[in-house]
Amino acid sequence: METTDALDAARSAFGQRAWLDAWSGFRKARESGPMPADDHDALAQAAWRVGEIDESLAAFTDAYRLYQREARPRPAAMAAVLLAVHHLEWGDGAIGSGWMSRAHRLLRDEADCVEQGYPIYFDIASALTRGANDEAADHARRMQTIGRRYGDACLLAAGLLGEGRALVGLGRAGDGLPLLDEAMLTAFSDGLHPIWSGAVFCNLMDVCHELGDLTRAAEWARTATRWSDVVPATVPYRGAWRVHRARVLRMRGAWGPAGRVAEHAAGDPAHVRVCVLAEALYEAGEARRLRGDATAAEDFFRRAHQLGRDPQPGLALLRLDQGRMDAAAASIRAALVAESGNALARARLHPAQVEIALAAGDPGTARASAAELEATAATYGSSGLRAEAAQALGAVLLADGKADDALAVLRTARRMWQELDAPYAVARTRLLLAEVYLALGDEDAAHLESEAAHDRLRGLGAPPHDRGTAPLRDGPGRRAPLPDGLTEREAEVLRNVAAGDSNRQVATALRLSEKTVARHLSNIFAKLGLSSRTAAAAYAFEHGLAAPPRG
Template sequence: MTSFGALDLGRAAAAERRWAEAYEHLARADSTDGLAVSDLELLAMVAFLRGEGNAAVTALTRAHEASLTNGDMEAAARTAAWLALYQIELGDLSHNFEWVPRGLRLASGIAEPSAVAGLVQVPPAVAQLASGDPLGARRRFQEIGEIADRFDDHDLRALVLFGEGKCLVEVGEHDEGFARYDAGVAAVRAGGASPISAGIILCTIAGDAHLAFDLARVVEWTDVLDAWCREQPELVAFSGQRHALRAALRMLRGAWAEASAEAELALARFRAGDYRAAFGAPYQFAELQRLRGAFHSAAESYRRAGETAWEPQPGLALLQLAEGKVERAQEQIRRSASGADPVTRRHLLPAVVEIEVAAGDVDAARHALAGLQSIPASASTPMFSALVAHAEGQVLLIEGDATRALASARSAVEAWGVLGVPYEAARSRVLVGRALALLGEAAAARSEFDAARGTFLELGAHPALAELERNLGKHPSGPLTARELEVLRLVSTGLTNRAIGSKLSLSEKTVARHVSNIFGKLGLSSRAAATAYAYENRLV
């Protein structure tokens, strides 16, 4: 086959989005006679989409150097901009110090104005957003939008909609930001975005919908991403993240076997070259392992996710909690929440409440709940409302207000049922049962516990099932947390605070706080009285 024939075949395959065939033919043509700048750019795009990141950067760098040699400053600026974007996608931010200023400088010297003047502004706008300046980044994206409109550049306009949306979400303008995201999805559906731009947009905004607890958009945008990937069966880039997002959605829906298969596919596509899935693939796999009780495997998966630029939270802290390492879980989630941006912190707060309740820190749990309750109504979604109702039930129970806890927990159960999220509905049923037990309605409490048990058994949620079984029938313990029950049982054996701490891997100070909480909640004044209470109520 002549190089000319290979080049034509490669161009035709790329036009039809047959990426494997396109890569093979274009690479053959390049190795035989070399490629012109436009075809090197095409080869770079195809290589990127096939998961060959290094090859993509090499081809695009050659296109850039050839453009400089030819005196084509517009092509040189364009390739510099895409090199910066490629390397952001590949997690290599160091080279942006080279390509971003070079692209800006080259664009400023172009004789005839073009949309490239806007494209070179995209990487620095993304970097500005990542550095914690969403307002400045938004101003830059607005300027880019004016250039996109002036030159009727649909791909640049799609990137602007995505960028502006992310900036608005970061500053708390949820409705406006997600409206931009909706417009970005519409642009992709209409074919107004190049393949790499479309992948960036769809993967990012579907992930942001998860962070915002916007289940309706999670479903819609994940379906759009899924359909887009299915149209390109040879696609590697973005395909791993597609499976990771599908795994997260199936976990919510209670299809854990399907979620496991999706997580495995996400890991396989990550190994094949989808850098986008470097965090999402192992993190979603770890989440499923944690809920099923495979704690050792979950820890390893969280560790792999943590090798990226993102912290594997709240999953890792919740794993520590499930393992009984309450103090460590508390330290981790507090550190993560305190250093998080507003969007991420909001996503972490339900786990903060859960862990602080388990640790017996009522004030910290109430403070985290207040953070959830302070979220503006414009940013609320049905799923977020369910999470808040569940968190309210947890805090009210630890405060001893069973009546109000019951109302909140029932609201959560109803909301989860409407959303079709069985595991969370079962967890909220456990809260309902605990509140009913405190109110003396033993039969009704038993019914709720039985319903929750059935769901946990069906899903294979072994840790949740074990926790329910441990606490079933021990309702006279009142508002005590699981950790406080452990401490009370050990107090009843005559152990000192130091000995209890050694047994539970807690500090003596933490044990003393738990003992104080137990005395206060149960109206007791001595360890002897606590021991008698434990035996009288069959807690030991």
């Protein structure tokens, strides 16, 4: 086939969005002889869409050089913009900055044109990185104006994305999230180049994660999955899609599928950013931790850390599961220090610190952490943050002996988690409610909450040690009150002591610190007028709190 015929066929396929035929056709035409710059640009776009990323980048570079030779600065600048976006998104900051500088220079002396809107994207990114959210919002609105003037969907989507992120950063999530939704709608409905669609999707999902907006994340993850299923697996952003999908599945309680999706993403490193690989490893670790596979979880967390991802709060919670209270407290404390000044990043860590601090007998730390989380939730107003804050506050109130106040707060948290369809969080909140009802003397309600929680945890595949206190022993209406003013937790400690466990073994079994176990024992001895573990064990046998040993 003559070069002209091959180019005509490739151009026709490109116009019909038959990307594989276009890519193959342009490659054949290029082998037969020189091609114009526009055809190199078309080859680059087709190669991108069929997953030949290295070839696409080389073709964009060739197009840039040929546009320069043809004295066509505008399309040359557009090739430079796409190369800059790719390298910046993939962490190649110096290369991306160089291409960005070329795009600015090429357009500096041009009359007003649509191409001048694209370099603004880098101004937005720079301002967001510096925390200059007002400046970023101004740049983004200017980008949108140019996009609307010229009817350019890419400019409009990128501008909406930038303004949405800036407004969220300013604490105006209610204003920013609808703009991000509109950017996503534009990206998926207007046939944008995948580099822009991918950037919009990943930014929106990152914001959903920061805000704990599980409902929005799930909706857009489904949309992106349908859209990406027709794109070859080697296309950039596919790994990020998998990570975001794994995160949503984990929050929905589908820990097995979440782990498989995350491990798939981690095992497919071609054209995937290091930070995405690290996040995939972290998500795989979380899925394993929740299912009780501590060895695999630790390995995934270690590998994530090697790639630069601080494996928190997962690693701290793993240490809590292992009964290593001091290590858990130190890990979560260090993670919070590292995120000083970043309210949303700290908000992801506070629920773990509250849980760990209460288990370690440190109510002051738990109280301060819950208060900061509540303030962040009030600022950003997202449903996920408000649910986390309510659960944390309820746990602290319960620990402070304020069961009346804890009841209303935890009932609100349970309702919010149910609305978010977060079954694990619902179950954990129900366990706290069971303790509240016991403290208030409502044993029927305590039994119902405990039974519902344990049924759900069993269904999720949570390991037995992660099911909190055992279900109430004899069901509603048949459970005898604990003698001599013992609390349910004190009875648990006494039961383990009667079985011959040391303080360390009791702490591991009940996920408490040894200091907390010692405090419980001191309270037990004081209430019962006892002075030894042997006497405490005899009391437990006598009052039916533990079964005496056989033989």
